[in-house]
Amino acid sequence: MNKIIRYPLQILNYSIFMGLVWYFSILPPYHQLDEGEALITYTMSHVGKHVTECKKMSYEELMKLAPNMRKPMDCPRERSPVVMELKLDDELIFSHTAQPLGLYKDQGIDIYQNIKVPAGTHHIQTWLNDDVKVEGPIYQHEQDIVIKPEQHLIIQFDSGKGGFTVK
């Protein structure tokens, strides 16, 4: 092939290749949120209460066990599921019952939930129950809040810090 033809063809090929490289390195743009939307992340790492209370072992019961297994208190390991809800302007936007992890259901739960919401002034309400022996919310929080477009609002639960925090 004549080089006079070949070189322009090479330039064309390089241009197409680099065009592809450039285009897919940034385009098409990814729309994480629609216009006027914000993101709420609802998250926690928590261990529910024991399903049953510890029971003191009687002498007879202890004697039935091997010597190395004898403990004064019998504490069943199973934990309560953690029930949670999040409402925005009285509309339920997240509801979940997280079962404890582990073969004996004795581990904690981890929640990380992203929820897209419209920006604006809102009233948020959330509650959590981590004890099967108690009916209804154990921890709860509500407040009015102004959420800006593209804001990332984090609602986090930490029992060590007294419950829910919103920031």
Place this chain on the structure above:
Amino acid sequence: MSFINPVKRGYLALETWFNISFGHQWNPLYNLGTLTFFFFWIILISGLYLFIFFDSTLMGAYSSVEYMTNEQWYAAGVMRSLHRYASDAAIITILLHMFREFALDRYRGFRWFSWVTGVPTLWFVVTLGITGYWLVWDELALYVAILSSQLMDGLPLLPGTMSRNFLAEQINDRFFTLMAFLHLLGQPVILVFALWFHVKRLSGVSIMAPRGLAIGTFVALVILSLIAPAVSHDPADVTQTPAILNIDWFYLNIYPLLDYWTAGQVWMLTIGISVFLMLMPWLPKKKQDEVARVFLDHCNGCEQCAKDCPFDAITVQKRTDGARWENEVVVHDNLCASCGICVGSCPSSNPFRHSEQSLITGIDMPNSPINDVRDQVDAEIERVNKSSSDSDNKIIVFGCDNALDFKGLESSNTGIIKYYCVGMIPPTMVEYALKKGADGVFITGCRTGDCYFRHGNQWMDERFDGDRKPILRKRAERARINVFRAVETECKELKAELDRFQQKLSSMQKETESVDSDLVESDIVESNIIESDIVENKNGEA
């Protein structure tokens, strides 16, 4: 013409286009592996330069990258863009490389190892790119960090939720330094090992792209870097979620899936695709002919077959049969591709040996032994001699079984012999065919630069040029040998090339006859002169 599936036909058309544009030597599709290595070199060198100015702290990373991009745009900025675009280009060449091997059915059989090891290698490349995006620590980096953590959280390996660390701003300099270490050293070292495994079963692996292609690609990358320099998003801010992100689809394409699917589902998809890809060589398994066998009685341990084997399937060891030679060769069955190139390398494959008895060579293919090939040559020459007139040119075609379909060339004056690869043809076999009465030898093989068995074309050329043993001796008239290289879609060109060769042989024949008749005429004139002299002398004496 045999059926060619549309994927292969499309791919071959693309290859033809690049052959027109770049020529065989620089065709990017023949150099996808070396081109990818070339991109890695650019990534390495530009990365080292960027590291000089990079501040691997949480607070300093973004500003240091901004400094490189804006203040030192002419050097570090260009380097950053080269780093980014070469990484993206590498993904294209890797995907094309995979597609090529698939389209040409070069992923099954003996090639399973390279295919299977290629899949995790792609994973390592992608994860290396992903950690690179963390280091800029802009909005995109935070997005990648959080979603990568969500993906990790989807694996039942680690307790807790990694993603929350970014929300609680628990990321510190130490973690950031760890990420920098991973990207700069840990992952590249793993990638080097992965690449080593990937090419482990190949011999004579080149990691340097042809100079012209490398220069052209580099210039194109530099121009792209100057026209559209890589830039950052705004600095990472956990309280903000940018509505629009310009994500790099080459590396971050699975992240948007997390908008619709859980991390577990995304893992199932990616792992599922990977496992499927890795199982492809056995879906279905490709049949392979019996592997090469060594015949020690005819092997002098010259090692030429070991040097020529494209898949490192032959090794040399000390002689075990007590013969006077120092070494012998051993074929490793699990590595052998049954290409037969070793048969072409072996000096004992000379068909002039033991002409009255069975020809046994030092290394041979059980399903197509060299003795059978010689018998076929004899039989085909006998057939064309019987079925064609004296004025016809008798041609023997040595055809590569993995290139274009040459069986249609068989005719009253053309005999065909099938080979696994043109590299399997001992040069003496060509000489033998000519000596036995063929007017010409026509060899068909894979396209230049694209031998199915990697080195067959190159070895044949070097043997014919006298640069590689065993050489084609000078007594084999080169003008009577024609080599044609093409792919399955070029059958018309094959026929046309054979016709041209026929014509060339005919004109050579005419020239020879003309020279012969001139010689005869001059002999007659000369003898007439002598006779008249004798008559004159006799008359004079009388």
